[in-house]
Structure formats: structure tokens, C-alpha cells
Amino acid sequence: MRLADTRTATEVVLTPVDYEFAEVSGDDWDDNWLVVEGRVVTASASWTFRDPSLLVTEAEALHDWLTRVVDRVEAPMVVAPPALPTLTFVEPNLAFGVVGYAGGAVTIRVFLDQEAAPPQGPAERDTATATVDVTVDLAALADAAAEWRGEIDRFPERR
Numbered sequence: 186m187r188l189a190d191t192r193t194a195t196e197v198v199l200t201p202v203d204y205e206f207a208e209v210s211g212d213d214w215d216d217n218w219l220v221v222e223g224r225v226v227t228a229s230a231s232w233t234f235r236d237p238s239l240l241v242t243e244a245e246a247l248h249d250w251l252t253r254v255v256d257r258v259e260a261p262m263v264v265a266p267p268a269l270p271t272l273t274f275v276e277p278n279l280a281f282g283v284v285g286y287a288g289g290a291v292t293i294r295v296f297l298d299q300e301a302a303p304p305q306g307p308a309e310r311d312t313a314t315a316t317v318d319v320t321v322d323l324a325a326l327a328d329a330a331a332e333w334r335g336e337i338d339r340f341p342e343r344r
Contacts, residue, residue: 186333188293188319188326195319197295198224199279201244201336205237209343216343217241221279223301227317236300238278244337247272247281251330254283254291255323261285262294268316270296284318292320 189196205218221238225231239247250272253259262271262282270280280296297303298314321329 186329188321188329190319191290191322192320194226196226197317197319201340219244219340225317230303232303234301236278238276239274241340241342243274248330248334255327255330257286259283290320290322292318294318
């Protein structure tokens with residue numbers, strides 16, 4: 186899934202690439218972690234990451250959230266400090282919030298923490314965090330949501 190800013194070169198690309206563990210162990214929790222590969226580009230930095238970041242059900246929740254944003258029914262987050270995401274997951278690597286809607290576009294804030302954060306020195310990586318605002322045309326966001334759906338469909342919940 187690619188979220189590309191309509192005004193700048195900022196983009197966030199997320200791709201589920203595999204289950205964390207290839208073999209099913211019978212543990213609903215461990216069997217359903219997805220490794221997410223990410224690429225982030227901003228005016229001041231770019232980086233990549235690859236880490237088990239979402240459960241299968243959370244990947245599905247991200248699709249549902251994107252669909253609500255496209256339909257303009259997802260409420261904007263409170264952006265006054267501390268700005269907190271409205272979509273969070275068990276692992277703090279990724280989180281999302283709507284900054285606001287304007288015309289046919291939406292600004293989404295992507296929170297990147299822990300392993301998804303920009304690379305720092307070895308000691309700082311675990312405490313680094315970043316937020317990236319991406320203004321996306323709603324039609325392009327609908328395409329991104331459909332792309333995410335197709336990507337996560339390859340990884341059904343294992344029981």
C-alpha cells in the first residue's frame with residue numbers, strides 16, 4: 186500500500202511480506218503475526234524497516250479504517266499536544282490518525298515508533314519515534330485501501 190502526498194514527495198509504503206513464523210504452532214497469537222516491510226520518504230529523511238508489526242486481525246482493522254477514511258466517517262484526531270493516534274495496535278511500531286479533510290483529500294498522520302522509526306544510533310533506535318503527515322486524494326486512498334486488501338488477503342488468520 187502506498188500513501189503518497191499530493192503536494193510533496195512524502196510517501197509511506199507498507200507491505201505485508203510474510204507471517205513471522207512459517208510453521209503453525211497452534212498458538213493463535215504467534216501464528217498470526219505479520220512481518221511488514223516499510224519505506225518512508227520525507228523532505229528531510231528516508232528509511233526502510235522490516236519487522237513483525239501487525240496481527241492479521243490488525244491488518245484487517247487497518248483496511249477497515251482506511252475505508253472509513255475514504256468514506257469520510259473516520260473522525261479527525263485531536264492534534265493538540267499530545268497528538269494521539271486513533272488507530273493503534275498491540276506493537277507500537279505503526280499507528281494512524283486523520284489530521285483533517287479538505288476538499289477531495291485527507292491528511293493522514295502516520296506514527297512510526299520502535300523498529301519502524303527512523304534509524305538512529307544503536308542505543309537510540311528503540312526510543313526513536315516519528316510522525317509523517319501525508320495528504321492523499323480520497324480516490325487514491327481508495328486505491329491504496331484496495332491494494333492493502335489484496336495484500337493482506339494472502340495472509341488469512343491461522344487457527
